Amino acid sequence: MSWCPVAHIDSVMEGEATCVVAEGEPLALYRIGEAVYATHDICTHAHAHLSEGFVNGDCVECPLHEGVFHIPTGRPISGPVRVPLRVYPVKVEGDQVFVQLSGEDAEHG
């Protein structure tokens, strides 16, 4: 399994989601305190970019129908969303954020 460099740490800001594309997959990066998280960027309900949504604490709200997901686990919290969001392992080395994309489901939680 390989780690894919996706962003400079300074481009991932608290309170917003940052869209990146890694190996053709649109991902959203989030910073919550010192931790960085990555989820798939497309809502599981319909086609909307969560990076255009609203981050509130450790949750992100979809801009289209206000579905809310828990960022660290991808768990659906409220709204019309039922299917968990895919989450990816993240590591930060120096100024660089890496995401692990694998064929396996990386969801934890």
Ligand code: FES
């Ligand atoms: S597309 Fe995200 S809640 Fe409907």
